[in-house]
Amino acid sequence: MKASNQLWKEQLREKMPENLAREIDIFETEIALRKQGKLDERLFAETRLRRGTYGQRYDNGQRNDGRKVQQLNFPSGRLTKGPNTMWDAPGMQRIKIPAGGLNAVQLETVAELAEEYSDGIAHVTTRQDFQLHFVHIDNTPNLMRRLAAANITTREACGNSVRNVTACPYAGVCQDESFDVTPYARALSRFLLGHPDCQNFGRKFKPAFSGCSQHACGLTALHDLGLIATKRQNPETGREAIGFEMYVGGGLGAVPYQAKLFSSFVPPDELLPLAQAIARVFARYGEKKNRNRARLKFLIQDLGIEKFRELVFEERKQLPFDPRWTEYIEQALESAEAPSRSPGDLPELVTIEAGERGKEKFNNWLKCNTRPQRQPGYVTVTVALPLGDITANQLRSLADIVRRFTRETIRSTVEQNFAIRWVSKTDLPELYRALDAVGLGDAGSGALVDIAACPGTDTCKLGISSSRGLAAELRKRVSEKSFQSDEAVQKLHIKISGCFNSCGQHHVADLGFYGVSRKIAGYAVPHFQVVLGGEWEHNGSSYGLPVVAVPSKNIPQVVSRLTDRFVSDRRSGESFKDFIKRSGKTALKTMLEDLTRPASGDRSFFSDWGDPREYSLGDMGVGECAGEVVSPLDFGLARAERELFEAQLEFEKGEAEQAAKRALAAMITAAKALVQLENPNIGDDHDRIVSEFRSRYYDTQKFFDPFAGGKFANYLFDAYATSAQSHTSESSRYLLDEAQLFIDAAHSCSNRLETPVTV
């Protein structure tokens, strides 16, 4: 695609690490083979995914333009880069940044790539990666070469592999940490990259490090492998030793799982071998066929943590010694970050241009975006990126800034921002001026306005609602009154996912939203499920529960109503999470009830934020039309929703067993509503409903989600098959989430079907 595509390889030959260069050559050959039809499309898809080269929305070669479905007639015709994925369709390139650590040259490289291969924007993700969108696959080998020359790899950024190893962006400078986890994160990342024991996973595997357990910077609770720095006294020597609390089997996804404690103390020299043993056990025993149960969390759920631990320690004993277990850590320890400027104090007299308004902005920025380091005289500055986006010019300016004020280093954060560490307090006014001059001086990092969102329907194939569109709208509204609002409200977190897959981490937000669709008056309407009371602190240790689905266009009102109510009704010192808990679901649902319906006659509800096209699921639906009518199916699904709501209330009261029973009943109600479309006389016998649901909707794949396949139907089948078993609070909680997803899927299925209606 690019005129220079033939030239980069030669140009960069000497500059790339040999292993990365070889890897990229192999990928280029695979591209050539695929083009000649000598490599199967499925195989090719996995191979490109393992290089971080992802598909993007509309890559099946068609797009609903709001009036009709357009066939996208690409020049490469029917050539595909994966099943149903057109060769020429723009894709996404994910770039791994271990522990979020970057230098100035790397920032400049990403800037060049964003400009030359993408649309001028680099996007920072919730896992400290970069993503470039609208990239043509023919350009990816050279894009990768240019990264490799800057010592960055995209290898295993996607696919069933070890993903980016994330870590607190404040590691090494944080006042609360036990010790700096950065070298260990880097060593683990290097050790597991391309490791033979990590090539046969059924799904992805995400590791994360945190320097402490009380803050959320590392979010270890929602990772497959979570490591929290800790110290303990050696009982024999009396000396203090460092190590890690090791957690396993966390994960967000459709049904979030909290990671379980694997070991309360893993010494540093055991970190890599134990991770390797875990990888082996996961590769050997993890599910391979059913993707929906292939994450480590399911293996641990099936085996139990005790058995899993036993298998891992058994495996550990078998591992042949590998000198890299300690070498990599020792090497990483050698390159600790240091300041380039002397420590200092904020100058007493700060002159900020733009008068009082400028001064106020600066003070807000100081308050929100700076954080004292444990090294006196230094602070870490957060650069807030709106929706995680940054332009090529801003990246170059940031490179200049880090050259000027630090030893050329910076980190990306899980809140889709950057952290500049080791800033002398004396330099703060100058640094602020430099950032502000290029549009990076906005205050509000970690505040209500700092909204995280996944790509959603903008570019993600799985997106149901426009998470970025909503985030942009909320940002606009919130920032207008942000600093006038109550202090407790300013600190709330809003996180948005375009679908149940949770890439926007909505489960750990105070106010979380994930995209769902509902049918209103015969039309598909974009909605968000409101998820309240998740906890961001303590490494994301507690997940919110869905309350009610609200049309996308009403979500800003949901936010203002809930925050206003929090300000007026909260008790002294009460957190938002506690306020939500105290309010209870019934009251919350009642509070939002009127917002679950679109404003009468307002057509804007039938399109999503930032997208004027009439909303349609999967971009494949034809315009739907019907009168003001309600089908029995809609009634049935509403009934299922209500039953589930009651189940959630029971769960809240601690009646886990009863809640689980009712959640299953809600699923059966939804299944029955669908079966009734084809067999109005189905009756109430559960065996019959489940069996007919299977034959009519599962076997025929009518219920299949376009991307998740039969996953949600399996929730029903599994729950029904094990209905005689008793439930713990934890398993009941999972079942409630699964029931919600099953009912959401029933709504989606109903949207896809040509439903007969009764007036």
Next chain:
Amino acid sequence: MADDSGFLLSQMMEELSVEFQHINVKLLLHEPEPVDLEAIVPIFHSWIQDQVSEDLLLDVASYGHVKAGPGVVLIGHEADYSLDHTDDRLGLRYNRKAVLEGTNQERFERAMRQALLALERLEHEPALQGKLRFNGRDIEIFINDRLIAPNCSDSLNQLEQELRKLLAKLLAGQSYSFAYESDPRRLLGVRIQFGRDFTTVDLIKNIGPAPVEQVS
């Protein structure tokens, strides 16, 4: 014996010359009051509905939330169009992504023509009520490929030579001035200011219609 040194020199120059691809043209807009970039989103969607360009138009990406960024981008297969706000200068930008056949001059003309036609369309969009129009005298041209055209004096000289030919036609012999991007990390580019105001229609007329084989 005939002296062919001039011929040899020009042949050598030809061989050494940069093949300019991935040409970007940005036509700066008159902006009496700040423009709400969101208003452009439905317009670009309607361009996709009607496939108004010879390029295959695919999607719209909105970056209005980013300061001095690409604004709203109409993603195409062969080229992107955007209401670009880079450097806080609002303009209609054409970014040629696919490689083009022909001579450098043909490629520059084609990029310029595509940009002008898109701008003309935008100027006539009823929803904008004439709020967006060419400022009459500022354009920017970049080469979006650092390897074939690094931002150095050699490639700048060659770019300037090509642009002089292009501008002679575009401005029908009227005067203009060049300004350059001094940061070598940025794309090779030139800012051109005309000696007098032109309308979009003037410029379209001057650049002329596409050669027959370019019309799809």
